[in-house]
Amino acid sequence: MRDLRRYGLAKVDPDQRIQVHRLFQGVLRDELREEAARRGRTNVHHLLASANPGYPHDEDNWGIHAELGPHIHPAGLIDSDVPDARRVVLDQIRYLDLIGDLEGSRRLGDDAVDAWSKFEGVAGLGPNGELTLRAANYLAVALRHLGFNERARTTSEQVLGRFRVSPEFGPDHEFTLYAAAALAPHLRVAGLFREALALDEDTVARYRRVFGDEDEQTINARSNLAVNLRMLSDFAGAYAIDAEAVHAWQQVVSENDNRLLFAQANLARDLYGLGRYEEALGLLRAKLPPYRQQLGAQHPYVLLAGRTLAIALRKVGRYNEALAAAAEHDRDSERRYGPQHEHALAAAMTHANTIRVTGDLPEAQRRATKALDLYRVAFGDTHPLTLAAANNLAIVLRSLGDLEQARRLDERTFARMRDALGPDHGFTLCAATNFANDLALAGETEAARSLSAQTLELSRQARGDRHPYTAACVVNAGIDLIAVHRHDEGQALLDQGVAALAESLGDDHPETAGARDGRRAEADIEPPPT
Template identity: 55%
Template sequence: MPPALLAAATLDLGLDSPSENPDWADVPAVVTWFEQLPSVPGSHPPLILFVERVAHDPTVSVSRELHEWIETRSGLDPATQREIHVTTLRHSVRLRALSNESYTDGKVGQNGHPSTPHGGDPGALSSSVLAHTPSATAEITETGSGREPVRIWGGVPLRNPDFTGRETLLSNLRKALETRSAASVLPQTLHGMGGVGKTQLAVEFVYRYSDQYDVVWWIAAEQQSLVLQSLLDLSRRLGLPRTEDMRQTATMVMDALATTPLRWLLVYDNALNPDDITGLVPSAGGHVILTSRNQTWASVWDAIEVDVFDRPESVELIRKRGNVIAREDAEALAEKLGDLPLALDQAASWQKATGMPVGEYLELFDHHVRELLDEGRPASYPTTVAAFVNIAFERLRVDAPAVAQLLELFAFLGAEPLSVSLLRSAKNSNVSQPLAGVLRDTIKLNRTIRALRQYGLARVGGDQSIQVHRLVQLVLRDGLSEDLAEQSRRNAQAILSAANPEEPDESRSWPIYALIEPHLQPAGLIYSDRRDAHQVVIDQIRYLGVIGDSEGARRLGELTVNVWQKNRTAPNLGPDGEHTLLATRHLAVALSDLGLSGRAKALKLEAFRRFQENAAFGRLHEHTLSTLLSIGTDLRAAGDFKEALASENDAVERHEAAFGEDDTLTISALGNRAVSLRMLSRFQEAYDVDIKRISTLQDTVGENNWRTLLAQSNLARDLYGLGRYTEALELQRGVLPLHSSTLGDRHPHVLLAIRTLTIALRKTGSYREALPYARTNFRDLTARFGPDHEHVLSAAMTLANTLRVMGQPGEARNIAMSTLTKYRRVFGDEHPLTLAASTNTAIILRALGEHRDAFDLDERTLRSLTNALGAEHGYTLCAASNHSNNLAQAHDLQAARDLSRKTLELSRSVRGVEHPYTLACAVNSALDLVASGDSVQGRELLDETVLAMSRTLGPDHPETVDVGRGKRAECDIEPPPT
């Protein structure tokens, strides 16, 4: 190289040395001199800056070789290499002169970019374009911010103002928690028979020692679904990612509590089965209390037995709760009630409400005890409680029949609280008198609820909920006559049916469904002959699936379908009944969510056939068409994209015939067709469909409706597929905040939109901003769907692709190889999504120099994609362009040239001339022309392509810079959601 060039490069860079300058004619001495120069803090090695600067000079014939040397020998990541490329370019005096000349000559290209003289090294061409950019690629540094821990308190019952005694038990409980949980968490069980006050003891402990904890969470543990729902609520309060799988959420909560610096206390109240709780104890960091009637807990963990009161405690409680009861009467009552706290509390409350003398009460009590003993009542509850309840009911049915009828409801409700709002919503329901009159009059209802509390028959919480002790419920159920039992059961069913919002997909209704859930099976809604009761069950199956309790939805769905298929009397049940088929469809959705896609698809097809062949529904009924749409989803997930599109086209035609083009159901069908079009790489057609959908949705449901926002996110995916990355990024950025505020930042639609944002950021060159999004999105999707779900695997490949362009191919390889293994296991070797993952993995292997493995993987993948999707599909074109890189690396220059030329022609025809991936194909084709001896044609094509990339992506886009440095282009794949 001319000595003057080396000296000028040094001058441009402003590099100084305490020693004398070298002899510029002695190139080895110049290199040694630069190696010995000290690096400026915050800058890059002087030798690398020098070599990059020399490579920019248009007179240098080995520019590409110099760039390759920096890439392979510098040890710097690709982002840093690009930064050096752009930085040194701005120091180039000669190139600035060339740039000014291009401006003053008036040679201006499209979008105001200056045209550049052709000829010379390909690196010099892009340099003249880059010299006009104001700055290098923007970098966004992720910064953290600390926050003070927030007190979290949930589910704890109201404190009992009349709590009595138990000081020794409280002290023992505290000591046991402090000493036995010092190293690892050992739950402390409070066990004893029903009614001894285990729950009240735990409540008092929580309030008395609450200042020692940052997190206190009370969990009603009688039903596993309620435990999981409570832990889901806790996960939200802890700020954890939301997941469709509630068991995974529970695991996340356990892990978070085990590692947080917050002090925490979990209380599992009325935990029946040890197997339900053993996996729900954090390994460290806090305390766990369980209450249970099951004595086997003592063999699992440390246990404290809670027995009946000591006599002084019994007397104290009776006199505190009752109405001027003498000590001797209190002694007699405690003796009669066996010092059972629940019975004492109820009896004292009854005496206070009625004013009945204790002597009279004891006479009545003796009478009812004899009845109970004579009738051989089960031993699952104390006779003291049974006698008390029967006394109360005998008086209530005479003095306050509406109160008695309200209480009788609880014989057929769950043990969890019943919201008063549910009762109010049932004011027009078909319930029996006098309860019907009470429900229709707010004042009467409030009085009736107060009466329940005064008589000690129920607890009314500050959140306006009524709870009847499970022992009282059992006595009620046993004591009702057959006619009264049937009346109460129907009343409970009518109230729950009236409360049903009938919109399980809408998040605003989920709190109501959560209130209904624990009462659904005790009320016997599955076995009811009421049509509205059946709708409650159907909606509950759907609700459980939507909130992520897919296993709960499956259990309820299978029970329901099994019962309803055998019912030959109800007109909407039986094998062909409307509600049976709807329940079957929702069951199939739950099975799909659990990964049981084969059975799910079979159920959907069977339900579709029965709907279509049933004269009451037919081919154009809403139920038939909704089931048809869900079948298209299964076909896409199976990789049958063309068959899915045919199914969607059929569905759209039927919807238009049944409801018209602008109906919301038709718009939903169009949305599904657009999804199939995207999977077939027909992005322009999908774009046209989504534009129409958005316009219609804005007019029908409004701009801020979640359906409109989802359609806009889909439009962003269309723009991405069309190579309009900046438009996709701007649209998704604009929609995402509203989408998140409408559905929540952990809703599946929002998480998928964040992935679209991530890949758009990467494709617009904002690699550093994209990486934290990619990591967080992968984590959040994993938490919501589990490790093997399609969305999670796609997010994993997005993360791997982002790590690769950020210069971290080692981590990218680990993620990609693990993900590819899962794709093969879950979807099969020949599934298009598996093949897309194979294409991405081969790129990463090439970046690591594992050329043989990359060659073999790409060769197999290209063959499989061609067979599965055809030569013109976008995935196939990516694989073909990438395989030309393998051929070039293997020095099979003619084969590389033939493949890259053919791929370029197909891409121009399918994607368009200036699609970024068409330009990537053009880059590889140009370099293959140069390498195989056609230098003039190759460099002309390369010059044109660099200018086109500058117009399309921007002159300082990393891919444009890489092409300027003589690098071959790679085409990775980011599949849209199926």
């Protein structure tokens, strides 16, 4: 090595890493005879396999995985005869997804699955081999993160089915359970929230039985279960799970560990869903800076936390800060994913909602309309995420005075929400609130009163009396009673709603001030990530 360094053919850094000049590499390869080249490649495969730390989910190993990655294709690891060398490839697919290099994970996953599926009689390979199925599972995750939803779901379903029927693995094997946990998000993206919940409930039960409550994979599976509960508006149930996850991670990792930060970001989403906006904002302000430092500002998990921050800022009434945060998040998400990805569409709608409350209604309409059109293309007319976007656009239209179009949109949205999610889902309650607003503005005061009263009762049962959206329902129900000449009863209810908003949002909050002036409350929707 000293001779190589003296002639400028290699560099050795203080950590004893060797870097050989590319020209010298090429000359050396050309000079080697076939047998010597074969032995050299095999030696390289063994070296890389020995260097592989495995456990790509552990951020302590990311530095080594980063060093291994550039060698995979030049060394031909995908086609290696060394089994442990192929595991380097498998771990790299997952590592790339975890650090946010989604396209790199997809490309490597595609290459590995395509090559390994063609092998016959080689342990771990072939269409039903362990490495092939696990690589396909990781590939499906990357595809979903990139927005290739149909292919991701199909791939994931095939992997889970093959693991379950395999005599080598079966339904309770850890690889099968991981595949089941990976399929549930694909179902949620498809709008199949209850099917995803049932799958995750079964997966959690199996993890607990096989690995115990304190195993890392069990904790992760329970976090996935909480995602389903959020999508079904059971924020209290999700909060209970995520609070346990935060506590569990706090016992074993540092305060800036990505697993703990991920759990805390989930907890902030629960707090938002529970109407505890100030608490959600405080948690995000404390945890988002180290999250960005650990993973980078463009990492998918960091971007999702940034959206929750923008929403929380708006809900506590800090509209200018919220607008800046929502604009930045919208720009970063479209740059990261493209305009039709679920997360980019959610960012665009969050931005439109924020523009609406800051007063630029024509711009809010433009952005909300564009987002709704893209939701319809990506998810269809009846998907809950599309319906949430329609609900938000109708608020803008009503604010602009386009009452007829707002009513048509709200009436259709409310009916579809009720059919898809049930009458007491949070999305449906928002749609009901807004349709009652249409009825009131059209002079159909008794119909508005009846719907507002029903919505208030359901909101109390589903959200609780202290939720700001329940307080908004109280305000609207009081205004509707006054409109049908039940003045004393209505004024008492209106005063109660104003007091509840002042308690939860603050006396000077714009929504509290609006209710005090007798203005009807609107109910926008900010869906949690699937």
